[in-house]
Amino acid sequence: MEEMLTGGALDVLTGDYLAELTMLILGRDRLKDPARGYAKTFLRQLETGLGLAKDRGVRIVVNAGGLNPAGLADAVRELSERIGVPAAVAHVEGDDVLARGPAGLRAPDGSGAERSAADGPASGSGWGEGVLTANAYLGGGGIAACLRGGADIVVTGRVTDAALVSGAAAAHFGWAEGDLDALAGAVVAGHVLECGAQATGGNYAFFAQEEIDVTRPGFPLAEIARDGSAVITKHPGTGGAVTTGTVTAQLLYETAGARYAGPDVTARMDSVRLTQDGTDRVRISGVRGEAPPPRLKVGLTRMGGWRNEVTFVLTGLDIDAKAALVRRQLEAELSSLEARGRRPKEVTWTLARTDHPDAPVQEEASALLRLAVRDPAEERVGRAVSGAAIELALASIPGFHVTAPPGKGSPYGVFETAWEDAARVPHTAVLPDGRRVTVPAPERTLEPAPVEEPSLPEPLPDPLPASYGESRRMPLGAVAGARSGDKGGSANVGVWVRTDEAWRWLVHALTVDEICHLLPEIRHLPVTRHVLPNLRALNFVIDGLLGEGVASQARFDPQAKALGEWLRSRKTDIPEGLLP
Structure with a gap:
């Protein structure tokens, strides 16, 4: 945060703190303390960042509110008073739909079956057995309302990652629901920014061939124009690079087809054009937008059960025979557990042939045989399994050893996706003065149709001669x-x-x-x-x-x-x- 605020000019600083796994972690935090459920990292960054932002006239938009944006907004106000830097704080809420059951919902089990209110509540939270969090992916409308209402800092819960940027741009330019191409351009720019240095050479496939120094890459920023076109760049003197290649790589990250559907607009990824606009400057233009779908994505997390794993190190000769012996020995113990009703529900074996012949380093002479077990009950995956593996130490393969001592099982989580009618999900901007502004769902929606090959705008090229x-x-x-x-x-x-x-x-x-x-x-x-x-x-x-x-x-x-x-x-x- 400090780097971005001191490295060059900015109007708005955005921060994306939420991933699918993060929501599960925050859900467990909230179970321990209902006042938690937000990303505390943001508060630590704001200790120095708030004064820098105020001095430079930079507004801050983050989704660090997680499951408790109102709680984080209050915490920001307390911090503001404590460090003596006044700030107008607003937040966006409505995404947390755990407390009520779904209606008109496409089932998360993939069956395509739809529920209605008349069906009555499902088990557990209403979204299914054991669901810990249920959050709809909101768009940028609430963010725009907060900024128009005078906020210096906007805190949200689960919004789409790109909404942090598109919401800020919509507030700045006064875009309305029908400005689909402009909104789509800002969504594409937001998608490029959302993973930070991944757009400036981080995790870039050609870093070696293109001799990009990614020892400490800078963070990307977008210069957004009124028509939604943008230039992706970074602060002067920072590491890494911004090229059509680095931006292409990020555009492809965690996307699917040509239609990139979101709550405000469906951006046509097949209309995006990239051009190098100077050193560390890539222009994004030509982005077309279509009406958004009528339903919002809802991310569901739940605890899936318990897991444990043991990794056996197989060294030197006869790797396949050694792996077969270990499996026979452990399967015999698992059969014994089954007879007592204690065999894990799921047992998976994986052999990774990481070994090399005539290896000059012992580790390079070794393969890894991994046993992973899962079960809803903790006692079925604990020391009954890992202890049995260690008991083979003096009666199994030559060179027997494992990568870790026997341990207890650990919980694992599950992420599922459901879809809820956008009109049924409340979207509310809570302004710095406490006023609550309802953000209406888009009036015009469109079910995204698949784009068949060849995609827009031209047919496939001829094969190479x-x-x-x-x-x-x-x-x-x-x-x-x-x-x-x-x-x-x-x-x-x-x-x-x-x-x-x-x-x-x-x-x-x-x-x-x-x-x-x-x-x-x-x-x-x-x-x-x-x-x-x-x-x-x-x-x-x-x-x-x-x-x-x-x-x-x-x-x-x-x-x-x-x-x-x-x-x-x-x-x-x-x-x-x-x-x-």
């Missing part, structure tokens, strides 16, 4: 970048190239069948390909790869953050004329 030479077996990353991430139990991986010639090859070569061949783990899952010609990019959505979301830790890489880098390392046939 034979003049580019014979193909060589090379890693995909020799020519393509990738960025991947999570949305609940699904993962997405966006793949892009930097030249028109490479695009002519990629769009025909990287089909759904080919990506399933390159990533065998996804072969049994539904995979959807989306084409974004303006970005020279493909975006693949893989349903179910992450089980019940990041908090459930269903996979070695539970948020699919490195899925794109795994894809780039896989070898495929690439024409020689495209290779560096």
